[in-house]
Amino acid sequence: MIRVIGQSIFLLLALLLIIEGILGPQFAPKNLATLFIWIHYRGLLVLVLLFLGNYFCTFCPMVLLRNMARYFVVPPFSWPRFLQKKWLGILLFSIILFSYEYFDIWASPLKTALLTIAIFLFSLGTDLLFKKASFCKYLCPIGQFNFLSSTLSPQVIKVKDHSVCATCTTYECLLGNNQKKLSGKLGCELDLFLPQKVGNMDCTFCMECIQACPSNNVAINLRLPGIELQDERHRAGIGKFSKRHDLQYLILIFTFGALLNALGMVGPAYAFQEFIMTQFKLENDFFPLLILFIFFLGCLPIIAKKTIPSRLISTFLPLGFGIWLAHYSFHFLTGLFTFVPILQEMMGIPGQFPLQWMGVPESIVFSIEMGFLFLGFIISLGTHYQLRYKSNETMSKSTIFWQVALSIFALWILSLPMEMRGMA
Amino acid sequence: MPPKVGAIQINIQITNPNSKLLSESPIEMEGNMSHPGMVPVRGNAPLISESRYQGNLVTTMAGDWIIFLKIKLKNGEIIEKNFPLRIHE
Numbered sequence: 001m002i003r004v005i006g007q008s009i010f011l012l013l014a015l016l017l018i019i020e021g022i023l024g025p026q027f028a029p030k031n032l033a034t035l036f037i038w039i040h041y042r043g044l045l046v047l048v049l050l051f052l053g054n055y056f057c058t059f060c061p062m063v064l065l066r067n068m069a070r071y072f073v074v075p076p077f078s079w080p081r082f083l084q085k086k087w088l089g090i091l092l093f094s095i096i097l098f099s100y101e102y103f104d105i106w107a108s109p110l111k112t113a114l115l116t117i118a119i120f121l122f123s124l125g126t127d128l129l130f131k132k133a134s135f136c137k138y139l140c141p142i143g144q145f146n147f148l149s150s151t152l153s154p155q156v157i158k159v160k161d162h163s164v165c166a167t168c169t170t171y172e173c174l175l176g177n178n179q180k181k182l183s184g185k186l187g188c189e190l191d192l193f194l195p196q197k198v199g200n201m202d203c204t205f206c207m208e209c210i211q212a213c214p215s216n217n218v219a220i221n222l223r224l225p226g227i228e229l230q231d232e233r234h235r236a237g238i239g240k241f242s243k244r245h246d247l248q249y250l251i252l253i254f255t256f257g258a259l260l261n262a263l264g265m266v267g268p269a270y271a272f273q274e275f276i277m278t279q280f281k282l283e284n285d286f287f288p289l290l291i292l293f294i295f296f297l298g299c300l301p302i303i304a305k306k307t308i309p310s311r312l313i314s315t316f317l318p319l320g321f322g323i324w325l326a327h328y329s330f331h332f333l334t335g336l337f338t339f340v341p342i343l344q345e346m347m348g349i350p351g352q353f354p355l356q357w358m359g360v361p362e363s364i365v366f367s368i369e370m371g372f373l374f375l376g377f378i379i380s381l382g383t384h385y386q387l388r389y390k391s392n393e394t395m396s397k398s399t400i401f402w403q404v405a406l407s408i409f410a411l412w413i414l415s416l417p418m419e420m421r422g423m424a
Numbered sequence: 425m426p427p428k429v430g431a432i433q434i435n436i437q438i439t440n441p442n443s444k445l446l447s448e449s450p451i452e453m454e455g456n457m458s459h460p461g462m463v464p465v466r467g468n469a470p471l472i473s474e475s476r477y478q479g480n481l482v483t484t485m486a487g488d489w490i491i492f493l494k495i496k497l498k499n500g501e502i503i504e505k506n507f508p509l510r511i512h513e
Contacts, residue, residue: 027490028460039461107458265459267486267513335461358463417429417513420459420487 003058003207011061014116021113031109035339037116038106043332046149046325053155053220054146057136057204062123066135069128079134085246086144090253093141094297097257101264102289133189136204143204148254149321150200151314152225152379157203157210157218158194164217165195173209173218185212188237194218196236199228201247229314229383230390242311251313252301255320259410260296262327266416307398315384319403322376323410326369330414333360333368369414377407426512429486436469436477436493447471452494455481455509469493486513 013036021033028034045056096115105111119142126135136143159165170177173194176187188194188209190202197203210218234240241247263269269292276288305313336359344353380403388395434453438446450468457464462485469479483489488510495503 027456028458029456029462029464031460034460104458106460331461334463338461338463352466355463355466359461418485418487419513420457420462420485421510 004064006059007061007064010059011064014061014120018113018116021109021116024109026109028107028109028112029338030342030345032339032342033109033116034106034112035335035342037112039331039335040339042328045146046321046328047332049146049149049153049321050225050325051154053153054150054200054203054205057143057146058206060136060204062120062140063133063136063204063206065120065124066127069124073128075128075131077130079130079132079138083138085244086138086250087246088139089141089144090246090250092139093144093250093257094253094293096141097261097297098289098293100261102286132191133204137190137202144250145254145324147201147203148251148317149324150203150205151228151317152321153200154222154225155220156200156223156228157205157207158197158221160217160219162195164215168195168215170214172212172214176208176212177214187212191237193236196234198231198233198235201228201235201238201241226318226379226383229317230386232311232387241314245305248305248310248313249301251316251320252304253297255316255323255406256296256300256304258320258323258327259406259413260292262323262410262413263292263296265418265420266413267419268416270419270421304402308402309396309399312384312387312396312399315380315387315399316403316406318379318383319376319406319410322372322374322379325372325376326410326414329372330365330369333365334362335359366414370411373407373410373414377403427483427509428512429483431480431482432511434467434469434479434481434491438475438477438495446475447495447497449496450479451477452496453479453481454492454494455483455489456492457485458488458490483511486511 017033017036020031024031024033028038048055099105099115103111105115123135123140126139127133171193172185172187174187174191176185186208189206190204192202192209194209194213210220232240232242238244238247241251272292273285273288276282276291277285280287282288304316308316337353338358340353340358343349344351381400384399384403385395436451440446448471450470453467453469455465455467456462465481465483467479467481469477472478481491488508490506490508492504492506495505497503
């Protein structure tokens with residue numbers, strides 16, 4: 001019930017922001033759609049993932065819409081077997097990152113609203129055609145981001161006592177129960193069989209398994225963030241990270257994407273684009289941007305994948321998450337209360353909200369950014385060390401090289417003065 | 425010379441067909457970056473000669489800005505104008 005209330009609140013908020021994006025002032029800093037979606041939503045998302053768990057998936061309004069629609073439409077198909085990998089998710093994640101930069105979506109309330117509508121419709125269309133949580137598991141770009149990031153969360157849903165599962169013959173955690181009744185539970189729609197579930201990957205924190213288990217043997221537990229990256233067991237619904245090429249590319253694109261997304265806001269990226277545009281007499285930045293994306297999300301992950309041992313690729317997650325955290329928390333904290341003057345104007349409240357109250361000073365936020373980056377680097381290196389130690393191997397030189405190089409590059413980007421260009 | 429990060433001087437000239445002074449009040453200025461969530465900068469541009477106003481804004485970051493002007497006319501009417509400005513590092 002709490003979940004439905006939370007989802008309803010998020011759905012209402014999404015609707016209001018879509019209306020604001022379409023009908024409100026078309027200048028991003030003075031529109032709540034662009035402000036809340038690109039600053040507050042993303043900032044809260046990474047902080048909730050860091051301090052709690054994947055609760056944004058728990059309260060995802062798209063799932064509420066889907067569940068309502070499924071009372072009237074029963075999906076006819078199962079998600080095709082040949083697509084049961086993350087490749088389409090990787091493609092969508094990359095397309096969103098590229099569109100965000102090329103179309104300056106962050107600078108346009110209308111485009112922000114249209115993107116939100118498109119994701120809602122795409123999710124609804126997919127889940128009315130295909131059974132279970134096909135969109136969440138294979139397509140949702142936000143979901144993929146959350147799944148990867150939640151491997152660093154302190155909370156995890158897991159079995160309390162494995163001996164209880166050993167005597168279970170009904171598998172409600174996976175298959176659900178009483179599904180024809182309103183009070184029935186679906187079981188895990190992402191095919192995570194709880195006795196073999198390891199960590200948070202692909203877990204939407206929907207709590208269906210907790211409620212479905214007749215022995216009350218599933219619960220939310222606290223654990224050391226990132227510890228699951230040292231666990232090389234076969235994971236239910238996933239397999240082994242080291243055997244899944246799609247997952248390894250997803251991890252690398254998540255990490256290099258973090259760098260690229262931050263790079264898009266500093267001078268050297270603009271200088272590069274201008275250089276290419278001048279040299280080739282181009283009228284817009286499509287090709288320079290495409291070159292950057294092919295390099296960061298194509299070439300670098302391929303080279304990294306070829307030079308890093310497969311079982312160590314997951315050790316890049318803490319670093320990638322650290323960079324996303326540093327970037328998004330910067331915007332969130334420095335612009336924490338920038339929505340107040342907009343609300344003031346909407347409600348006709350006179351007076352000027354003091355500038356110094358609008359956000360945390362940049363000098364403080366910079367230290368926090370560096371802390372997140374350093375933490376990500378240390379956990380990456382520590383996980384790498386632990387995995388090699390367990391198999392009596394020395395640390396991989398190529399992996400150390402990539403981990404240090406990426407950290408230095410991230411440090412350089414985050415230390416540069418920001419330069420935000422783009423008018424939608 | 426392109427405007428750079430830091431204090432920039434804004435000169436505003438307001439004219440009307442009969443060249444009468446439209447306002448004696450300073451023009452309120454607010455600079456916003458094109459990216460949402462950035463703290464704006466504010467300043468005033470007082471009248472320095474007939475129809476000319478001048479004031480400073482301290483920009484905090486390179487990139488694309490929009491400068492919003494609020495002009496209070498003698499008859500109490502408020503006119504709002506804005507213009508884009510690229511600030512360089």
